[in-house]
Amino acid sequence: MTVHxxxxxxxxSVALTFFNDAEARTVEAISERIIPDGGDGAGATSxxxxxxxxxxxxxxxxxxxxxxxxxxxxxxxxxxxxxxxxYVDLSAEQQDDVIRRFLGPEVVGPAETPQMYxxxxxxxxxxxxxxxxxxxxxxxxxEHAIEGFFCDPVYGGNRDAVGWQLVGFPGAYWGYTAEQMGxxxxxxxxxxxxxxxxxxxxxxxSLPDNSxxxxxxxK
Amino acid sequence: xxxxxxxxxxxGAGASGAxxxxxxxxxxxxxxxxxxGPKHTTEDFRLKQxxxxxxxRGSLVPSMxxxxxxxRETSQDGDGELAPWAAGPLGTANPLHLPPSLGAGGGTIHWxxxxxRFRETEFRMKTxxxxxxxxxxxxxxHTLVDWPISYADxxxxxxxxxxxxxxxxxxxNVAGRPELNENPWEAPRQRDYPMPPxxxxxxxxxxxxxxxxxxxxxFRTAAAIASEPFKxxxxxxxxxxCHGYPCHVDAKTSTHVAALPYGEASGxxxxxxxxxxxxxxxxxxxxxxxxxxxxxxDGRSVDLEADRVVLACYxxxxxxxxxxxxxxxxxxxxxxxxxxxxxxxxxxxxEPSNPYMGTLVASTSIEDFSxxxxxxxxxxxxxxxxxxxxxxxxxxxxxxxxMPPAAPRWGAGFRDWMRDNxxxxxxxxxxxxxxxxxxxxxxxxxxxxxxxxxPALRMTHGWGPWDQKMVEFLLTIKRKIAQEMGLTYWWExxxxxxxxxxxxxxxxxxxxxxxxxxxxxxHGRSHECDNLYVVGGGQFPSYHGYNxxxxxxxxxxxxxxxxxxxxAPAPVAAHTHDGHTGHASAHTHAH
Numbered sequence: 001m002t003v004h005x006x007x008x009x010x011x012x013s014v015a016l017t018f019f020n021d022a023e024a025r026t027v028e029a030i031s032e033r034i035i036p037d038g039g040d041g042a043g044a045t046s047x048x049x050x051x052x053x054x055x056x057x058x059x060x061x062x063x064x065x066x067x068x069x070x071x072x073x074x075x076x077x078x079x080x081x082x083x084x085x086x087y088v089d090l091s092a093e094q095q096d097d098v099i100r101r102f103l104g105p106e107v108v109g110p111a112e113t114p115q116m117y118x119x120x121x122x123x124x125x126x127x128x129x130x131x132x133x134x135x136x137x138x139x140x141x142x143e144h145a146i147e148g149f150f151c152d153p154v155y156g157g158n159r160d161a162v163g164w165q166l167v168g169f170p171g172a173y174w175g176y177t178a179e180q181m182g183x184x185x186x187x188x189x190x191x192x193x194x195x196x197x198x199x200x201x202x203x204x205x206s207l208p209d210n211s212x213x214x215x216x217x218x219k
Numbered sequence: 220x221x222x223x224x225x226x227x228x229x230x231g232a233g234a235s236g237a238x239x240x241x242x243x244x245x246x247x248x249x250x251x252x253x254x255x256g257p258k259h260t261t262e263d264f265r266l267k268q269x270x271x272x273x274x275x276r277g278s279l280v281p282s283m284x285x286x287x288x289x290x291r292e293t294s295q296d297g298d299g300e301l302a303p304w305a306a307g308p309l310g311t312a313n314p315l316h317l318p319p320s321l322g323a324g325g326g327t328i329h330w331x332x333x334x335x336r337f338r339e340t341e342f343r344m345k346t347x348x349x350x351x352x353x354x355x356x357x358x359x360x361h362t363l364v365d366w367p368i369s370y371a372d373x374x375x376x377x378x379x380x381x382x383x384x385x386x387x388x389x390x391x392n393v394a395g396r397p398e399l400n401e402n403p404w405e406a407p408r409q410r411d412y413p414m415p416p417x418x419x420x421x422x423x424x425x426x427x428x429x430x431x432x433x434x435x436x437x438f439r440t441a442a443a444i445a446s447e448p449f450k451x452x453x454x455x456x457x458x459x460x461c462h463g464y465p466c467h468v469d470a471k472t473s474t475h476v477a478a479l480p481y482g483e484a485s486g487x488x489x490x491x492x493x494x495x496x497x498x499x500x501x502x503x504x505x506x507x508x509x510x511x512x513x514x515x516x517d518g519r520s521v522d523l524e525a526d527r528v529v530l531a532c533y534x535x536x537x538x539x540x541x542x543x544x545x546x547x548x549x550x551x552x553x554x555x556x557x558x559x560x561x562x563x564x565x566x567x568x569x570e571p572s573n574p575y576m577g578t579l580v581a582s583t584s585i586e587d588f589s590x591x592x593x594x595x596x597x598x599x600x601x602x603x604x605x606x607x608x609x610x611x612x613x614x615x616x617x618x619x620x621x622m623p624p625a626a627p628r629w630g631a632g633f634r635d636w637m638r639d640n641x642x643x644x645x646x647x648x649x650x651x652x653x654x655x656x657x658x659x660x661x662x663x664x665x666x667x668x669x670x671x672x673x674p675a676l677r678m679t680h681g682w683g684p685w686d687q688k689m690v691e692f693l694l695t696i697k698r699k700i701a702q703e704m705g706l707t708y709w710w711e712x713x714x715x716x717x718x719x720x721x722x723x724x725x726x727x728x729x730x731x732x733x734x735x736x737x738x739x740x741x742h743g744r745s746h747e748c749d750n751l752y753v754v755g756g757g758q759f760p761s762y763h764g765y766n767x768x769x770x771x772x773x774x775x776x777x778x779x780x781x782x783x784x785x786x787a788p789a790p791v792a793a794h795t796h797d798g799h800t801g802h803a804s805a806h807t808h809a810h
Contacts, residue, residue, distance in 0.1 A: 107626070175455075175457050180576065187576070189576070
């Protein structure tokens with residue numbers, strides 16, 4: 001790594017602040033099934049979603065530490081009992097099946113409640129006690145995965161802005177011009193900018209003048 | 220300001236509090252303005268293009284941990300639970316369904332800036348319904364009343380609001396301007412807005428065209444956002460982080476930049492932030508207030524005395540403070556709670572809508588089905604509302620939360636839905652209020668306390684069948700518009716939403732002329748305590764299809780005039796669009 005690259009080092013860091021290595025691999029595997037790479041390089045793993053989650057849980061979301069720690073332990077118990085293997089070693093189909101059990105199916109009709117594992121069983125002993133924490137875990141991971149996929153890269157996820165590129169969101173902008181807001185303009189042609197880009201412009205005092213944007217053709 | 224005698228304590232530095240405090244200070248009153256949140260400056264918000272900080276983590280809004288609110292649907296439903304819609308899987312909430320932001324500016328920091336005058340008939344909604352649909356049309360147990368003031372009483376104050384604070388738009392019923400006529404139902408106005416409308420989002424043009432083809436009467440939504448430089452503030456840059464976000468260029472009319480600096484420049488206004496008022500103190504006979512008690516940033520209790528107290532901390536907290544202070548002799552405090560159901564309607568446009576650009580209020584509305592106009596189409600619908608296009612200001616996480624029920628919630632289908640559709644999202648909404656009844660109110664939670672040991676507020680609020688009917692009727696019109704626009708797909712919010720907080724709560728300290736049936740008079744002055752004012756949307760006797768803030772501002776100027784013994788602003792001679800530049804020079808202080 002050159003000295004120059006050091007400025008961007010945090011974005012490629014694989015260091016952890018809360019999870020242990022096994023926990024991180026499990027969270028990464030779940031996240032990847034929630035937002036899988038479609039062959040275009042944009043999925044939860046390439047976005048570094050697990051690093052967003054890891055930093056959130058060691059920081060602002062400390063209240064969720066127990067959900068991850070005890071939930072991931074319960075998930076391993078379940079996977080050992082059901083598949084005799086840890087979650088990360090299951091096939092993609094098996095991993096999806098586990099998610100369906102605890103998060104519900106991918107598509108839920110407007111008036112339906114997701115049918116989840118536990119709605120139909122009551123005699124599974126120890127595993128039943130894990131049901132509430134497993135449901136909570138998967139609901140939390142889903143929410144965190146979405147945040148980590150679409151957050152500004154400063155938060156550790158959305159690395160190389162793969163989430164924003166996928167959906168065509170240009171990111172952090174000072175504003176948009178009349179031409180850009182006009183009919184027929186495809187915003188996917190706009191370059192992606194991040195909070196880091198904006199702060200650099202602020203520091204260098206190289207911001208465009210606001211009149212670049214508020215020029216109003218309707219005057 | 221020296222620690223000498225205080226004329227007025229204003230509690231809450233939001234929409235009405237900052238305006239009243241600044242008006243009084245400029246007139247020479249010594250004012251202390253207290254707020255439990257921070258004293259924001261624009262520098263705090265320069266890099267606000269951050270969906271995690273402001274949306275996902277709601278850094279501006281109160282949390283249910285510090286400011287708990289409990290809810291039950293009816294008074295028969297037990298003691299109430301912590302507002303269930305206000306906590307997602309992470310224990311955080313969509314800021315739209317919590318009380319407004321804390322600190323200087325209050326809700327006007329994060330609001331979308333939708334600005335409306337109420338139409339003339341709104342002020343006599345009860346009479347209009349009874350005369351048109353019969354006395355039996357209103358539900359049993361309703362507590363609806365007409366306003367004690369008319370549109371004409373408020374017009375000078377609406378005008379003052381628009382020109383003092385900076386509202387952009389295009390009037391339709393302007394004295395001496397017959398060429399302005401887009402909205403046939405606009406109430407008369409003495410002059411146009413001081414600034415032209417904001418630039419529309421691209422899909423908004425499709426909405427306006429579709430409405431025209433359907434025979435409706437589209438017009439540009441007014442906005443508390445500068446469309447060009449105004450009083451030293453920048454014009455809007457259309458950055459697309461607006462609703463739920465602070466403004467980084469002061470284009471949005473947030474009272475911490477549009478009002479507070481003028482009060483502070485007078486030298487008579489001291490704002491103390493992180494001060495949490497917990498009690499209004501009274502004289503021994505209970506007829507006057509003597510001041511307030513608050514907890515400062517270090518948790519110390521402080522007693523502050525003044526000649527007058529103005530409570531301006533939102534309809535909910537105003538009611539909670541009155542109840543916690545025992546100021547409720549006639550039992551009216553907290554009654555008549557009203558809030559909005561939005562009837563959200565989202566769809567996908569054929570051409571890219573680029574929904575991350577612009578503001579949600581850079582839009583078009585129709586009033587063809589507002590208020591009593593709806594009776595011509597369906598006399599079983601009690602009251603109508605405008606349908607408003609919402610063309611921009613959507614970030615990806617917000618849309619991931621608003622996907623259609625039939626879309627996959629996870630997996631390749633979720634990812635592909637976002638990939639294919641995010642750039643084509645567009646929406647419209649309306650705002651219909653629940654009819655107030657004996658069973659829509661707030662009171663003190665019987666058991667739950669906040670971390671300072673103060674009683675939490677409890678809401679009792681449900682959506683009646685009559686409320687749902689209003690939402691449903693407007694959804695039928697929205698479907699027609701969607702079809703006419705050629706949307707490729709659309710989905711709708713339910714007519715009975717699971718939220719009961721919309722940052723639009725009103726009615727909880729009703730104004731009226733009869734001290735037995737209302738809490739404050741037409742100027743916001745308490746019937747019970749002579750020198751206490753309780754202001755804001757809580758004063759509203761009935762509620763309408765409009766965002767409340769412009770009316771709250773107009774009433775705030777009215778309250779300031781009453782305190783100062785001033786008469787209403789005199790009519791202003793016709794102005795042109797550059798009329799405001801005449802007094803811009805007086806306000807060039809740095810923020």
